[in-house]
Amino acid sequence: MKVYLVGGAVRDKLLRRPVCERDWVVVGADEEQMRRRGFKPVGRDFPVFLHPDTGDEYALARTERKRGHGYGGFDVQAVPEVTLEQDLLRRDLTINAMAESGDGELTDPYGGRADLQARILRHVSPAFAEDPLRILRVARFAARYHHLGFTIATETMALMRQMVRAGEVEYLVAERVWKEVSRALVEADPDVFVRVLRECGALSVLLPELDRLFGVPQPRQHHPEIDTGEHVLLALSAAPAELPVRFAVLLHDLGKGVTPQEMLPAHRGHEMAGLPLVRAVCERWHTPRELTTLALGVCQYHLHCHRALTLRPQTLMKLLRGLDALRRSQRFENFLQACEADARGRRGLGERDYPQVDFLRRVRQAAAEVTADALIAQGCQGAELGRALDRERVRAIAKVKEAYLA
Template sequence: MKIYLVGGAVRDRLLGRPVSERDWLVVGASVEQMLVLGYKPVGKDFPVFLHPQSHEEYALARTERKSAPGYRGFVVHAAPDVTLEQDLQRRDLTINAMAETASGEIIDPFGGQADLQARLLRHVSPAFAEDPVRVLRIARFAARYAHLGFSVAEETRELMRQMVAAGELDHLVPERVWQELVKALGEGHPPRFIEVLRQCGALKVILPELDRLFGVPQPEKYHPEIDCGIHSLLVLEQAALLDADPRTRFAALCHDLGKGLTSAEILPAHHGHEERSATLVSALCQRLRVPTEYRDLALLTARFHGHIHKADELRPDTFLRVLEQCDALRRPQRFEQILIACEADSRGRLGFEQAPYPQAERFRRALSAAQGFDPASIDMAGLRGEQIKQRIHQGRLAAIRQALM
């Protein structure tokens, strides 16, 4: 029985990155031996155990054989006769297929260290093509390590294209697509995730609403980058600089989806795209089973970003209507995320990356004024129901009017 540190912990230590969690591989042991030693079984699809003291994960060495389409279609063989190299060979990327002994020796049968030096994301073996999730994972790694100059090896890009063409990604379940997307949104450079998926054709399969934006023009006067897809990537880049919360980044990414459905007769204008965007956001979120908090923030951003951009032109009653429809008085933190996504939208244009966004501050003033109005200051004598509600509305409106003078 031999134990090795494997996977991300080895990779990140060699990259000089902090190691947040460690995975261990056990070679030469059986399930029965692990149980006798006090390890607690937790694996559903293959033998994984928690160490009795550290509670870190220890997995038995295993091989996998493709038995059906999709990422669940595998037969797993875990036994004492499975070697370290056999286990490493089933992994996705060479930089993830290294092991480290207790003495610190690196075991690297597939050239992971060389690919770290070359800043390449390269598949270990043709078995990469058996698991469609790996297309999303490699795009996510590209987003994580973009700042270090990593790129996808050409032979791996070609293999990913072949997987898409063969329909492998059609077997992905919505929950797994969302899991990889939300992880990618939390990485250091999330636009790279979208770029890698688009290069191999996967974006059209998993996020067709976003893929449709590329090649669609918009007025150069307001959007020097012209292309709606490029704009969406620039907005996501700005959102990543402004807020680490993946909910805000998701809202920023989806805010303009409706521009992909603009009638060709009115291009490059996109009148009414906000409501079309909200409709597409709703459909996307239903398809991928997106959590409610992500969906609602994205819907509100899509629907109201046009109003917020025009803050200098709005009447006080429009300010209050936007605040009420965004439920900003009860959920000010979520409204702040909407404002951040709108600022990312404004800055996500060529030449506007450092431009101020006073519209957000104007809406913050309006919200603060509305919050500051005390309903107790109203004489409620003889008033009921709708009358009370209307008086409160009028009081908040007057407060906003005064604040924006």
């Protein structure tokens, strides 16, 4: 029984990047031996165990053979006779197919170290094509390591295109897709993730609502980049690395993809037109409720944010109410960050001042400071109390606006 550190831990150690989690492969053992040593089985599809002390994952060396479509559909063999080289052969990329022994000896049968030095993302073997989830993984690694100069090998991109044409991507289940998308969106260059999916054709299958934005024009005076899809990627790059914000930015302009041809390059009403598209994406991927709510809010109200300094106090109060801003302060903050990213995601205009964020924070604070206590003391109750509270909050907002614009 031999134990090796494998995968991302070895890769990131060689890249001199922080190692966040360690995965191990065990050669020469079976499931019963692992249980006797106190390891807890957790793998549903594969023989994976948790170390009784560290909690690290230990997997038995295994081979896999495709027997169906999608991420599942594999015959797995995990017996003591499976070698380390056989286990590494089933992995996705050469840079993830290295192992390190306890004394630090590197096992690299497929050239992972050389590809690390050459900054190449390359598949290990033709078996890569058996798992369409690997398309998303490659795109995610491209987003993570783009700033280090990594590119995708020509033959790997060609294989990814072939997999898309074969219809394999259509068999991916929502939970797996969302797991990869949610991880990719917080990588260093999330726009690269989208570009890779588009280049291989997977974006039109997984997120056609976004794919159709490329080539859709916008008014040049507001969007020097013109192309709506390019604008979304610029905005994504401008957004802070927080999943709720970046997910909302990713979907905020979907309505522009259904603008009638005769209206272009204008997109009047694209906010409301985008709402059913955002809902469809969130339902398809089973996204968390809070992320769905924020994405819908940004889609519907991002132009309100851009025009905040010109809105009437009553409209600003409706904006706060529509976003549930007085109760959901973090959601409102995420909304502001997404709208600022949208404003900055324009070629050559990214450094312009965006005072709307500061202004709307003050507006929310002023409205939040108006409470019902004094009104109740005056005898207000029921529906009248709600109306009186709104009137007082509108007055408070009007004072903030007057002072801000003075």
